[in-house]
Amino acid sequence: MKITNIIKIIMTVLLFSMTAFAQYTPGTVSNGGSITGTISFEGSAPTLKVLKIEKDAKVCAVDDKYKEDIVVGKSGGLKNVVVYIDGIESGKAWETKYTLNQKGCWFDPHVVIVGVGQKLSIFNSDGILHNIHTFSKLNKSINKAQPKFKKRISAKFAKAEFIKLRCDVHAWMSGWIVAAANPYYVTTDEAGNYSLTGVPAGTYTLKFWHETLGEQSTEVTVGAGGSAKADAKFSS
Template identity: 50%
Template structure:
């Protein structure tokens, strides 16, 4: 029997891709769907907020105090984690979105923005000063664009699933994440660490949490028709 041998670089690329990025997704109507909801807890003592040093354009950027958004804990729960189902290939319709990322006050808002693959992002500059939006993407084409004060909006499209880090080359403390999902089952934890995934077909799935500082955690979750399944995660350093 003849064996098929794949080039080493191709094996490495496939191994590095998230499972959800390898599955073709079939979207449509879901009848009797259930949901998955819960919280992502932080393990250990919550770190004290770290103040960011504002070094440029202080008349605009230093109007309000800023803290490092990379690890926010509220009431013992983790804010800005992304919860997804990684191994689902059929479910509710996936529709590309048009979402907004603001730079008001030299700060990306929201800090973590999740969307379906194929979505467009309007990057806003209401500050009246120069920003420069630099993406560190691999699956999608990277971009590095100056956004002067007269250019109020830059629109970019993200077609492929991946997690993209954004930075401003003018203001080094500015940092954000675009989580581009392979299916419509994603949720960013809110200010209480909560999340909810809706219209999930009955079945058993791998539910995964991603966080920019703490990495990933996952567990198998069984969803029943017309029922809400409660799930709790705990992540820490």
């Protein structure tokens, strides 16, 4: 056999095993641990910007809407940070449901998580037209009208990615779809708190992603049935 052919075969096997390696294998976790923490915003919280509602006022302008690019709670907690375990290969099962709603001309939640290959149900709770538009680099982009009679559409994502989301009908509607590589992805609440559960014992790279403030990472070790803590601070 020619040496070039041997190299080709080795390369193919290597590539295949690397791809197989990247795939997450869901299963059951006995005596899983947890990782919890608080993500906070350092410095004085930016003032919330009121958004201009210029269309479909009867449905969309029933309340004031504020830009959600940086949402800081009363005690300095940072909302909508995605906290996730990077590179975990096996562990708990995927969630059974992933849901995004368009209600009052607003994406709820602002940052929605969906597992890679899992179904995201996208609802239109308003009696008006919306148009889902995603800006992907790794996945196929979605640009799909959702008229008032189309209460639900669904979408799947083949690759892990943080995807910007817009509505082409309502310029102020903005969100993120996070296609998650594994089920260990959560978002922080109004107080900046998060909780990851069912984590197999081990040492992991934990990442914190925020749509405008960037990404950070830390190492965390979880014992069997144990609880680890990991906080982080962001500033602009």
